Amino acid sequence: MLSITRDTGLGYVLGLISPARDETLYLGPNSLIWPYQRHEAPNGRRALPQDCIVVTDRSTPNRSKHPSGRNSQLSERDGEFVERIEKGITDNVVGWYGLDDPENPLNWSNFKKISVSIQIFLLNSFIYLGSSIYSPGIADVMRDFGVSKTTATLGTSLSLLGYAIGPMFWSPMSEVPRLGRNPIYILTLVCFLLLKLPIVLANNIATILIFRFLTAFIGSPAQATGGATISDMFLPRKRSYGLGLWELSTWIGPTLGPLVGGFAAQARGWRWTIWELIWINSAMFLCIFCFLPETSASNILYRRARRLRRETGNESIRAELELETLNLSKKELAYKTLIRPFVLCFQEPICLLLNTYTALVTGLLFTWLESLPIVFGGVYGFNLGQTGLSFLGLMIGSFVAFLIFVIWFFLFDAKKFDDLGYRKPEKRFVPLMAGCVFIPICLFVFGRTSRPDVPWIVPVIGSGLFSLGGFSLFISILNYLPDAYPDYAASVLAGNNFIRCTFGAGCVLFAAPMYNNLGIQWASTLLGILGFIFVPVPFLFYFYGHKIRRASRHALKDH
Structure with missing residues (x-):
């Protein structure tokens, strides 16, 4: 448990406020070990008492001597690194101390990796819950503020727009060595919770719309950075399981929102749906503050270099990624960091094509989702709570899709990676090639079947087919992008999120009018035809994607 909590927000705060802060031993880049507490040394042996700081007098601590003979707080491998610098054997660039370095997230225990993956799954689910939990209360908003349905629906559309724009700024910031991922997660979640209060207390529609956008913008890092956090801990072969779990959260959140919000809006009004969101994410904040460790390799190595500089007085010791930004001004650093996702999104051919395809399919999804209240509320006479239950078809379908993917990958696909856990990125499109046909089938x-003479369970089961196709789409692309851009995972995932959520935000506004004008059958048929047009696209990416990737400047090139 200590290995999970010591490099978290809680561990950092305890280190700052503890009266014994000067008596602690820092083994990791910012890892807090309380006095006399045993730990696993880097070489795997159990640390002996003399390896720790022994405090006999508060003013003159008596530290044990490092194997090199110096009085220091450095770990064994830190000391070996400093000795090599002093002897001129190596330069002043700090990296991992071999393939077995325990501070490298790739070397963490399975328990620790699974713990982090589950927290990212929950964080993304609960944040994304806000995109749809508002929808069941739209009728109440129309009545309370005397606005049209289009105006009230802007609350959903602006929320999606905030989810689209936010990661373009927060995700690249998490790649800055000095920041890392944890401060972004924690600080934005605090702001997300605080900015929800004006919505609950709003007395006009403008306040609701403005703060719906702001809360989505502030709370959006998990939408893209979550995938980068998973990529920090797993090589491509194992990454598929973690990203599959993260992808599942992007389905659970939006489909759980109408279910949770429907009964709340029916019983207590639309404001109660926002209170639910605040309570759920407050619990999530406590969880990640106490148990989510830093996973960014660049940040871990930066703090390792900073500790070595402090302990040795050698100011020339730097982490490798730190050197890239060492001579940049703050303005240049901000420009390079914030512009990068837009450059990757619009100037990299493979990213632009993939993001466009994802956006079109996402547009089908969000347009069709708006029809569920029309069908189950209008055709079958469901109340708000029962209409929320109709989204269970999508949720169950996403779980089925996840299980199918895990079984298929474990039995067949995992064996196709090389000894180092890598393979050609375009192989990631196989699930999409198999699953893309389920999207138009679902729509047809x-x-x-959305007719009074057909039992309601039939369209609910049919809706689950969309999850099979949609999950195969996102799991393929969200695995492909980190494979093709291993150094910029957060930025490329943010670009993908930006395009699809922006397109989805526009589709939400015309979905209801389209279904009302064309009717349920013809509107769904039109979307199904569009879905069939997109079926050949993943096959093109599979067979010709490597050529497009070769023309992309920042993408990984095949050797």
Whole structure:
């Protein structure tokens, strides 16, 4: 448990406020070990008492001597690194101390990796819950503020727009060595919770719309940075499981929102849906503050170099990624950091094509989702709570899709990676090639069975087919992008999120008018035809994607 909590926000704060802060031993880049507490040394042996700081007098601590003979707080491998510098054997660039370095997230225990993955899954689910939990209360908002349905629906559309824009700024900031991922997660979640209060207390529609956008913008890092956090801990072969879990959260959040919000809006009004969101994410904040460690390799190595500089007085010791930004001004650093996602998104051919394709399919999803309240509320006479239950088809379908993917990957696909856990990125499109046909099939089935003479369970089951196709889409692309851009995972995932959520935000506004004008059957049929047009696209990426990737400046090139 200590290995999980010591490099978290809680561990950092305890280190700052503890009266014994000067008596602690820092083994990791910022890892807090309380006095006399045993730990695993880097070489795997159990640390002996003399390896720790022994405090006999508060003013003159008696530290044990390092194996090199110096009085220091440095770990064994830190000391070996400093000795090599002093002897001129190596330069002043700090990296990992071999392939078995325990501070490297790739070398963490399975328990620690699974713990982090589950926290990212929950964080992304609960944040994304806000995109749809508002929808069941739209009728109440229309009545309370005397606005049209289009105006009230802007609350959903602006929220999606905030989820689109936010990661373009927060995700690249998490790649800055001095910041890392944890401060971004923690600080933005605090602001997310505080900015929800004006919505609950709002007395006009403008306040709701403005703060719906702001809360989504502030709370959006998990939308893209979550995938980068998973990539920090797993090589491509194992990464598929973690990203599959993270991808599952992008389905759980939006589909759980109408279910949770429907009964709340029916019983207590639309404001109660926002209170639910605040309570759930307050619990999530406590969880990640206490148990989510830093995973960014660049940040871990930066803090290792900073500790070595402090302990040795050698100011020339630097982490490798730190050297890239050492001579940049703050303005140049900000420009390079914040512009990078837009450059990757719009100037890299493979990113632009993939993001466009993802956006079109996402547009189908968000347009079709707006029809569920129309069908189950209008055709089958469901109340708000029962209409929320109709989204269970999507949720169950996403769990089924996740299980199918895990079983298929474990039995077949995992064996195709090389000894180092890598392979050609375009192989990631196999699940999409198999699953893309389920999207148009779902739309045709749903459109043709949403009639009073057909039991309601039939369109609910049909809706689950969309999850099979949608999950295969996102799991393929969200695995492909970190494979193709291993150094810029957060930025490329942010660009993908930006394009698809922006497109989805626009589709939400015309979805209801389209279904009302064309009717449920013809509107769904039109979306199904568009879905069939997109079916050949993943096959093109599979066979010709490597050529497009070769023309992309920052993408990984095949050797």
